[in-house]
Amino acid sequence: MSATHPGINRIDGKKTAAALRERIAGHVARLKADHGLTPGLAVVIVGEDPASQVYVRNKVKQTGEAGMNSLHFALPADTPEADLLAKIAELNADETVHGILVQLPLPGHIDANKVIDTIDPAKDVDGFHVVNAGRLATGTGGLIPCTPRGCLMLLKQTVGDLSGKRAIIVGRSNIVGKPMAQLLLGENATVTIAHSRTADLADEVARADIVVAAVGRAHLIKGDWIKPGATVIDVGMNRVDAPEKGPGKTRLVGDVDYEAAAAHAGAITPVPGGVGPMTIACLLANTLVAACRQAGLEDPRL
Numbered sequence: 131m132s133a134t135h136p137g138i139n140r141i142d143g144k145k146t147a148a149a150l151r152e153r154i155a156g157h158v159a160r161l162k163a164d165h166g167l168t169p170g171l172a173v174v175i176v177g178e179d180p181a182s183q184v185y186v187r188n189k190v191k192q193t194g195e196a197g198m199n200s201l202h203f204a205l206p207a208d209t210p211e212a213d214l215l216a217k218i219a220e221l222n223a224d225e226t227v228h229g230i231l232v233q234l235p236l237p238g239h240i241d242a243n244k245v246i247d248t249i250d251p252a253k254d255v256d257g258f259h260v261v262n263a264g265r266l267a268t269g270t271g272g273l274i275p276c277t278p279r280g281c282l283m284l285l286k287q288t289v290g291d292l293s294g295k296r297a298i299i300v301g302r303s304n305i306v307g308k309p310m311a312q313l314l315l316g317e318n319a320t321v322t323i324a325h326s327r328t329a330d331l332a333d334e335v336a337r338a339d340i341v342v343a344a345v346g347r348a349h350l351i352k353g354d355w356i357k358p359g360a361t362v363i364d365v366g367m368n369r370v371d372a373p374e375k376g377p378g379k380t381r382l383v384g385d386v387d388y389e390a391a392a393a394h395a396g397a398i399t400p401v402p403g404g405v406g407p408m409t410i411a412c413l414l415a416n417t418l419v420a421a422c423r424q425a426g427l428e429d430p431r432l
Contacts, residue, residue, distance in 0.1 A: 139397035141284055147407035154414050157430045158197040169421035170199035170226045175233040177207035182233045196414050211240045215248050222250040229255035229417035255416040266312045273416050278310040280408025281363045288397045289361050293318035300324045301344035310342055343385035353390020362398040365405050
């Protein structure tokens with residue numbers, strides 16, 4: 131906690147995500163009661179990546195807790211690409227499946243872009259299909275990538291009206307950086323996208339009222355780069371050595387030097403416990419929205 135900002139606001143993603151999941155569960159219960167409709171999410175994982183296994187277990191668990199149908203398909207690492215594409219085609223045709231998620235990364239012999247392009251855009255709850263990316267870019271609906279959607283919810287809850295705010299996104303991935311820029315433009319913020327080749331990154335960050343760090347490099351963003359009172363959303367999840375925990379142990383840190391940045395920021399997300407919980411909650415939100423749209427119902431108010 132800083133002397134300059136004694137009321138530093140640690141943005142609690144766990145609490146916000148829990149409240150969102152509760153609202154989703156209420157909508158699901160009403161869908162079942164009023165329309166006999168249970169949203170269904172199919173998660174497909176290929177191989178044994180340990181981090182992916184943890185993510186998938188959490189997704190399956192929280193889908194069930196929200197009252198949705200959860201389908202889980204675990205395929206061996208040597209699954210031919212054609213077999214995975216056939217499984218997706220089967221799920222596209224299944225009317226009880228409203229959302230399809232293929233866990234990334236995929237083994238090297240499988241083309242991730244081809245896989246994403248095979249998913250029906252109406253069931254693409256990750257929001258990665260080029261049709262959904264185009265709809266986001268043109269402001270014409272579509273399903274929004276989960277992590278950027280969660281970041282925006284945290285920002286609006288913390289800052290309120292984002293109109294006229296100067297925002298910088300450090301990172302230009304299709305998963306976070308680019309869709310985050312589109313969402314912030316949609317809120318009338320003035321948006322800069324920075325990346326590994328940006329000149330004078332520290333100066334660019336220092337001008338921003340909102341900083342979204344999504345580059346995947348531990349503690350890249352230094353505390354003294356942060357404009358006093360700025361809101362910082364740290365999407366980074368990086369494993370670093372933690373000898374204090376014992377030989378070979380690691381800990382999770384973000385792209386922002388949290389302790390140093392907290393002395394300057396008006397509000398900041400921790401890692402873990404910030405953006406991460408929002409990603410799965412927004413996946414459930416997308417599944418609910420997809421189910422409503424496929425049934426010809428209005429989008430739920432979340």
